[in-house]
Amino acid sequence: MSIRERLSGNEAIATAMRQINPDVFAMFPITPSTEIPQYFAQYVADGKVDTEFICVESEHSSLSACLGAEAAGCRAVTATSSAGLSFMNEVLYVAASSRLPVVLAVACRALTGPININHDYSDSMAERDSGFIQIYAENNQEVYDNYLQAHRIAEHPDVRLPLMVCEDGFITSHAIENIELEEDDKVKKFVGEYHPENYLLKTENPLAVGPYGISAYYMEAHVAQAHAMMNAKKVILDVAADFEKTFGRKYGLIEEYKMEDAELAMVIMGSCAGTAKACVDELRKEGVKAGLIKVRVFRPFPGEEIAKALENCKAVAVMDKSEGFSACGGPLYAETAGALFNSKKRPLMVDIVFGLGGRDFTVESARSVYDRLAKIAETGETGDIYTHMGQRER
Numbered sequence: 001m002s003i004r005e006r007l008s009g010n011e012a013i014a015t016a017m018r019q020i021n022p023d024v025f026a027m028f029p030i031t032p033s034t035e036i037p038q039y040f041a042q043y044v045a046d047g048k049v050d051t052e053f054i055c056v057e058s059e060h061s062s063l064s065a066c067l068g069a070e071a072a073g074c075r076a077v078t079a080t081s082s083a084g085l086s087f088m089n090e091v092l093y094v095a096a097s098s099r100l101p102v103v104l105a106v107a108c109r110a111l112t113g114p115i116n117i118n119h120d121y122s123d124s125m126a127e128r129d130s131g132f133i134q135i136y137a138e139n140n141q142e143v144y145d146n147y148l149q150a151h152r153i154a155e156h157p158d159v160r161l162p163l164m165v166c167e168d169g170f171i172t173s174h175a176i177e178n179i180e181l182e183e184d185d186k187v188k189k190f191v192g193e194y195h196p197e198n199y200l201l202k203t204e205n206p207l208a209v210g211p212y213g214i215s216a217y218y219m220e221a222h223v224a225q226a227h228a229m230m231n232a233k234k235v236i237l238d239v240a241a242d243f244e245k246t247f248g249r250k251y252g253l254i255e256e257y258k259m260e261d262a263e264l265a266m267v268i269m270g271s272c273a274g275t276a277k278a279c280v281d282e283l284r285k286e287g288v289k290a291g292l293i294k295v296r297v298f299r300p301f302p303g304e305e306i307a308k309a310l311e312n313c314k315a316v317a318v319m320d321k322s323e324g325f326s327a328c329g330g331p332l333y334a335e336t337a338g339a340l341f342n343s344k345k346r347p348l349m350v351d352i353v354f355g356l357g358g359r360d361f362t363v364e365s366a367r368s369v370y371d372r373l374a375k376i377a378e379t380g381e382t383g384d385i386y387t388h389m390g391q392r393e394r
Contacts, residue, residue: 002180002247009137009172012144012179013079013105013165014039018049019187020151023074023194026054026065030084031117032169033107037079059084063091063102070100071209073199075151077102081169082109085123089130095162096131097225098210101154102162104132105147108270109169110357118358119169121269121322124298125331131225133163133232134299138273140177142296143167145249148182151191152239158231168271170358182247190246229300236297253302255294256309258284262291264373265310265347267336268319269295272354272361276319279366290370295332303339310340313347314377317369321355329353329386348382354389365390 007015014036017025025044027037037053044053052069056062059080066076080088085106095102108124110116124134133153137143147165154163167173182190198207213221233253240251257277259265266276273294283290293309295302310316318337320330328334333351340346352369355361369389376382 002182005179005181006176007140007144007179007181008035008174008176009140009143009167010035010107010174011039012140013147013167014043015181016144016147016187017077018043019182019184020075020191021049021188022051022077024052024054024066024069024076026056026062026069026076026078028056028059028062028080028084030059030081032109032173033079033081033084033105035173036105036107059087060091063088063095063104066102067091067095067098067100070102071098071200073196073201075155075194077105079105079107081107082111082117082123085127086111089127092127092130092132092162094210097221099160099225099228100162100209101151101160103147103150103154104162104164106164106166107169107173108166116357117169119171120356120358122356124164124166125322127164128299128331131161131229132299133159133161133229133297134166135163135297136166136269136295137168137172138271138294140172140175141179141249143172144179144181145243145247145251148187148191149236149239149243149251151194153232153235155194155196156235157197159228159235161225161228161232166270171271186246190243232300233302251296253297254305254309255296257292257294259291259293259309261289262312263289263314263377264370265291265293265313265316266319266366266369267293267295267306267310267316267332269298269321269332272319272321275361275363276366279363279370282363283367283370288370288374298332301335301339303335306336307339307343310347311343311345315373316347316349317373318349318351319369320351320353323353323356327386333386348376348380349385350376350382351386352389353387359390361390
């Protein structure tokens with residue numbers, strides 16, 4: 001039976017970690033993810049886990065320690081944010097190319113500069129091509145549920161890739177919400193034990209981890225890695241189906257909200273999807289055929305699923321909570337536009353960069369987007385495809 005509780009996203013992640021009881025937690029603090037190792041350290045002190053808890057000198061070191069643990073056959077975890085994730089950059093690629101399924105909790109926060117500790121996706125989007133699976137949450141319940149599914153996805157033999165469980169800094173990481181926790185024994189049964197096929201301490205089958213990749217092997221290694229990311233789609237859905245069967249809550253690669261007959265749609269991620277849903281509800285009462293697609297899984301990117309969901313729309317706004325500095329739009333727009341490029345039925349589409357550095361996104365903000373989409377659908381003219389919303393004008 002589910003347990004009713006009120007927790008922040010950070011405590012929800014730490015609770016999931018306690019229930020899973022990983023072998024190693026290598027930590028280095030950075031706002032707003034610091035609470036995760038802080039809560040977990042208390043579990044260690046109270047004897048609620050038997051995890052090896054390692055305090056290191058940097059985020060680069062925390063992920064490096066996790067890689068050593070995973071290579072030795074352990075289940076390893078850590079957490080970070082913003083510049084901490086950037087400092088891990090080199091090791092992120094090593095983790096993915098070495099096929100070490102570390103699970104990394106990321107409380108997403110704006111990157112410097114100027115220095116800012118509030119939420120956007122500039123940190124995680126900067127690492128979107130590192131080879132990590134990326135799963136995003138709208139609320140604290142999803143933060144918890146995503147973490148419970150993470151190890152099974154990452155450690156699956158058809159995948160064996162590291163995974164980021166992404167939450168919105170302060171918005172979900174620190175805000176307290178009602179949440180349903182699952183019983184410890186049921187979580188342990190669902191997640192299961194980690195039994196890697198090969199690891200450094202398996203003496204009967206010696207191997208190297210992270211060897212030099214000469215030209216004759218480097219590309220083959222990356223193609224295998226790319227295929228593993230493709231395989232992750234099915235594994236994510238299979239794990240989600242078992243999660244629904246076990247705990248009753250349903251997840252997919254994307255969530256379609258009132259998209260059955262939608263003519264105007266928004267593609268969005270994270271906590272802002274909840275705000276946009278409230279706007280969709282208002283517009284539906286007014287007879288506007290508005291809908292929304294929330295992207296839960298950004299890597300592997302659910303391009304086919306998004307293209308299918310948008311095929312009957314007239315106008316679509318892709319909402320980027322990070323600036324791509326490409327002069328063409330943000331990363332979510334680039335991925336979505338690429339997914340629709342060869343579609344026979346394709347809506348008119350614009351990109352809106354918003355919410356940078358914690359700038360507010362309200363129901364009224366969402367309504368202004370749908371008002372713009374209504375004009376695009378009526379006139380057939382998009383105007384500027386790449387725009388920003390919410391900034392003060394010069």
